[in-house]
Amino acid sequence: MKRFLFLPAAAIALFGAVGLLGAPGASAADPAPLVVKVGDGQPGYAVTQFLPSNVTIQTGSTIEFDFAWFELHNIALFEGDGPAGKPVETPSPATFPNPSGYVFSGDINGDPANPTKYSIKFTKAGTYSYTCFIHRGMDASVKVVDAGSAGAGSIDNQLSATARANAQYNSGIVQLKVIGAGLKGAPDASKPGGGKTVESVLGNFTPGIGQVLQFAPSTINIREGDSVRWVSQDGAPHDVVFGAPPQASPFEFPGAKSGSSYDGTKPTASSIISQDDFGPTTAKSFELVFTKAGSYNYICLLHADQGMVGTVVVQARGTTAPLPPNTGTGRFGDGLNGWYIIIGALLLAAGVGTAGVAKARR
Ligand SMILES: [Cu+2]
DSSP states (O other): OOOOOOOOHHHHHHTTTSOOOOOTTOOSOOOSOEEEEEEEEETTEEEEEEESSEEEEETTOEEEEEEOSSSEEOOEEESTTOOSSOOOOOOSSEEESOTTSEEEOOOEEOOTTSOEEEEEEEOSOEEEEEEOSSSTTOEEEEEEEOTTSGGGGGOOOHHHHHHHHHHHHHHHHHHHHHHHHTOOOOOOEEOTTSSEEEEEEEEEEETTTEEEEEEESSEEEEETTOEEEEEOOSSOOBOOEESSOSSSOTTTSOOOOTTEEEOSSSOEEOOOBOSSOSSTTOBSEEEEEEOSOEEEEEEOTTTGGGTOEEEEEEEOTTOOSOOOOOBOSOOTTSSOOHHHHHHHHHHHHTTTTHHHHHHHTO
């Protein structure tokens, strides 16, 4: 693998370049750990940001990072360029600075019902940047100031930090909903032998903001012989799975050939679909021809637990009544089968896809 660590220029620029001011009136000393969320979300939307992304703490105090949403993240904090290879995971609670020159949490998948915590104690004044390798633009910093120093008045307490976290999260969700509402594939295309091809867009990843984790549209109405083509518009990895997948990792199974037929009788899965390279079978789009009337649910195996599920409703070839419009940008909780959630949870709990995801940092 080529060099794993790469600190974005923007993150480097954060060192000393950004004025980090706490809320006015923040208390000067707060011995309790300061909680920072590592991403958050709601079905269909993942805010890939540290919340809040800038905090000021007193020398010797601890930040407790709270992995509270389903998305996979990590925390990488290092001095200088950091190690050349993938860093060794640092057990929690970690201390920084330390002789290794870095702290790396390893990949952690959050769970709202049982959030994983990861603590870092900061023992030396300074401003330190940290990042999540998986999600480009997920950069943050902590300013550590000595008690009694000039900057001590700006030390955060939990109230001031949470207020900024909430504002940042709400802003992220609003932006993601606007992005999600605008997701659109190419217009329906006529097929040479009759029928049509309908496009569905595989969500959106906007660095520094987050991800729309929905098929757009998610409910598609077609007739026998028509096709659906799922298209990636960015570098985030997704897949399309009808029925139980042949194995747990979408980064390993080759997937069906684009253009295959689907009649509902056997599980069919795409390979990873992304504009970026997640291995030799990565495709930028995936098309299935639907040959038999029926209603077929499908999921993105990577993001089913965040509501990335959909349905293709296929009418008999001879039907002439107008088809309902293709709608929806998420069906979480709406006729959702249990296995949607179970598979996604199992997959992500196993850290599946870490290598591929970490490589491309999405
Ligand atoms: Cu997905």
